[in-house]
Amino acid sequence: MKWNDLHKEACPVARGLSVIGDRWTMLVLRDCFLGIRRFEPMQERLGITRHVLADRLRKLEAAGVLRREAYQERPLRHEYRLTDRGKALYPVLVTLIDWANTHVPPNGEASVSLLSRKTGDPIAPVLIDRNTGEEITHRTVNASVSE
Amino acid sequence: MKWNDLHKEACPVARGLSVIGDRWTMLVLRDCFLGIRRFEPMQERLGITRHVLADRLRKLEAAGVLRREAYQERPLRHEYRLTDRGKALYPVLVTLIDWANTHVPPNGEASVSLLSRKTGDPIAPVLIDRNTGEEITHRTVNASVSE
DNA sequence: ACTAGTGCGTTCTATTTTGGAACTATCTTT
DNA sequence: AAAGATAGTTCCAAAATAGAACGCACTAGT
Numbered sequence: 001m002k003w004n005d006l007h008k009e010a011c012p013v014a015r016g017l018s019v020i021g022d023r024w025t026m027l028v029l030r031d032c033f034l035g036i037r038r039f040e041p042m043q044e045r046l047g048i049t050r051h052v053l054a055d056r057l058r059k060l061e062a063a064g065v066l067r068r069e070a071y072q073e074r075p076l077r078h079e080y081r082l083t084d085r086g087k088a089l090y091p092v093l094v095t096l097i098d099w100a101n102t103h104v105p106p107n108g109e110a111s112v113s114l115l116s117r118k119t120g121d122p123i124a125p126v127l128i129d130r131n132t133g134e135e136i137t138h139r140t141v142n143a144s145v146s147e
Numbered sequence: 148m149k150w151n152d153l154h155k156e157a158c159p160v161a162r163g164l165s166v167i168g169d170r171w172t173m174l175v176l177r178d179c180f181l182g183i184r185r186f187e188p189m190q191e192r193l194g195i196t197r198h199v200l201a202d203r204l205r206k207l208e209a210a211g212v213l214r215r216e217a218y219q220e221r222p223l224r225h226e227y228r229l230t231d232r233g234k235a236l237y238p239v240l241v242t243l244i245d246w247a248n249t250h251v252p253p254n255g256e257a258s259v260s261l262l263s264r265k266t267g268d269p270i271a272p273v274l275i276d277r278n279t280g281e282e283i284t285h286r287t288v289n290a291s292v293s294e
Numbered sequence: 295a296c297t298a299g300t301g302c303g304t305t306c307t308a309t310t311t312t313g314g315a316a317c318t319a320t321c322t323t324t
Numbered sequence: 325a326a327a328g329a330t331a332g333t334t335c336c337a338a339a340a341t342a343g344a345a346c347g348c349a350c351t352a353g354t
Contacts, residue, residue: 001194003170003312008254013177013240016247023150023341026168030160033285039302047148049342054303063251075349077301085250090285091274092246093160095238100163103232104210107155115289116276123276125283127238129263130271138180138237141270142262150341170312186331196313201332222320224330 010145019063020089024048026096028056029082029089032066037079065089091127098125157292166210167236171195173243175203176229176236179213184226212236238274245272 001009006018020026024046031042043053057080060066065086068078094114101113114123127136134140148156153165167173171193178189190200204227207213212233215225241261248260261270274283281287 001174001192007251010253010255011177011259012244012247012251012253013173015251015253016243017173019247019251020243021170021173023168023170026160026164027148030158034290040300043302045148050303051305051343052341055340075301075351087285088246088250091242091272091283092239094274094283094288095242096163096167097159099235099239100159100166103235104154104159104162104166106157106159106162108157112158112290112292115291116279117287117289119279121278123283123288124278125238125274126277127241127272127274130273131268132263132266136238136241136270136272138234140264141241142264143181143259144262145259187329190331196315197332198314198334199312202311222322222330224321 019060019065020092022056022059024052025056025060026093028053028060029065029086030093032080032082032086033090033093037081038077039080060086094125095127166207166212167239169203169206171199172203172207173240175200175207176212176233177240179227179229179233180237180240184228186227207233241272242274 001014006014006021009015009018020029027046027048028042031045036042036045039050039053039057042048043050046053048056057066057068061068061080063085064083066080067083069081071077071079097112097114101111105111114125115121116123128134129136129140148161153161153168156162156165167176174193174195175189178192183189183192186197186200186204189195190197193200195203204213204215208215208227210232211230213227214230216228218224218226244259244261248258252258261272262268263270275281276283276287
C-alpha cells in the first residue's frame with residue numbers, strides 16, 4: 001500500500017484518506033465550513049505555508065471537494081467553495097470534533113463546541129443506522145468485501 | 148498554527164488532528180478495529196515502513212488511543228489494543244467510510260461496505276442529535292467558543 | 295507618472311518526514 | 325549449531341514541509 005496509490009485501494013478508509021488524509025487538508029476544510037473562501041485569510045488563519053495551501057486547494061479541487069469560482073475579473077480572482085461532495089464531509093468533521101472535545105481536552109479553558117442553530121442548545125452527535133434506528137458501534141457492524 | 152502544537156489549539160478539529168491527522172495513523176487504527184494487534188502483520192498489511200509504524204504506535208499509545216499489553220514473556224512481546232478512547236473513534240471511521248463509498252468510488256469493482264452484524268443488511272449511517280433526534284448538517288449547527 | 299497596496303500565487307533553500315533496506319536483540323525450534 | 329519468529333532500531337536517499345522572498349495584475353493615492 002503506497003501513499004500515492006491509496007485511491008486505488010478497495011478499502012474505503014484508504015480511498016477516503018487519499019483525499020483528506022493529508023497534513024492540513026482537514027483544517028483547510030474546517031475553514032471552508034466556517035465560510036472562509038479566499039486564499040489570503042486562509043493562509044493567515046492556518047499559518048500554513050502558501051506553497052502547501054496552494055497545493056491542497058488544487059488537490060481538493062481536483063478531487064471535486066472544492067470548486068474554484070471567479071468572484072471578480074480585472075484582475076481575475078477566484079474563491080473556493082465546498083461542492084456537495086465537500087459538504088458531505090460534514091459528518092466526518094462533526095464526529096472528529098465530538099471525539100476531540102471529549103477525549104482530547106484543551107490545555108486552557110477555551111473550547112469550541114457545537115450548538116443547535118435553532119435552539120442554541122449543545123448538540124450531542126450520535127451515529128445511527130437509518131434503516132433500523134440503532135446506534136452504530138464497532139460491536140454492531142461488520143466490514144465486508146463485495147464484488 | 149504549527150503542526151507540532153496543534154494539541155494546544157482551542158479548536159477541537161486541530162486537537163483531534165494532532166492525534167489522528169498524521170499520515171498512516173487512521174490506517175493503523177483501521178487495522179486495530181479489524182482486530183490486528185501485532186507489529187508484524189500490521190506492517191505487512193499496510194506496507195508502511197517499520198520505522199514509521201513504530202513511531203505511530205508509540206504516539207497513539209502516548210495519546211491514550213492504544214495500549215500496549217504483554218502477550219508473552221521470554222522473549223517479552225507486546226500487542227496493541229484500542230482503549231476506550233480509541234474505540235470512541237469508531238464514528239469517525241464510519242463516517243469516513245460512508246463518505247468514501249459514496250464519493251470516492253473505487254477504480255475496480257471490489258469495495259468494502261458496512262453490514263449489520265445482526266441482520267447482515269447494509270448500514271446507512273446518519274448523524275443525529277441525541278437530544279432532538281434531528282439530523283445534523285452544516286445548516287443546523289453552529290460552532291461556538293465557550294470559556 | 296510614481297509609489298504603495300491587495301490578492302494569489304510561485305520560487306528558492308533549509309529542515310523535517312518518510313521510504314527502503316539492512317541490522318540487532320531475544321528467544322524457540324530443528 | 326543453524327534457522328526462524330517477533331519487534332523493533334539504524335542508516336542513507338527521496339519526498340514533503342517551513343520560511344522567506346519574489347512575480348504578476350491590477351487599483352488607489354499623491
